[in-house]
Amino acid sequence: MAWDRRRRRITASAGEPDSRQEDGRLTLLLTEFGGRITHLVTDDQVVALADGTLPRSLCGRTFIPAALVAPFGATCHACSACARPP
DSSP: OEEETTTTEEEOOTTSOOSBOTTSOBEEEEEBTTSSEEEEEEHHHHHHGGGTOOOBOTTSOBOOBOOTTSOOOEEOHHHHHHSOOO
16 A cells, blocks of 8 residues: 555555455554554454554554554555455
8 A cells, every 4th residue: 555645545556455344344554653564454443442442453463553644664464464355
């Protein structure tokens, strides 16, 4: 995934996972605190952040997210493998 400056949104590159899972949940990118790895998480996990719950990524890792303005790190290979193929 990459930031498209012209369209002002994140766009999927060729071969990257679709942003929706089979059950219709939206998949979002969250960078792990420290900025090294970016995980794919479902929208319900982002909502759980409001309750103080740490998000669980598609690969199963629970992590402390960085600020939403933090730059993306390398995409987690395990999350990419768990995502629905395009």
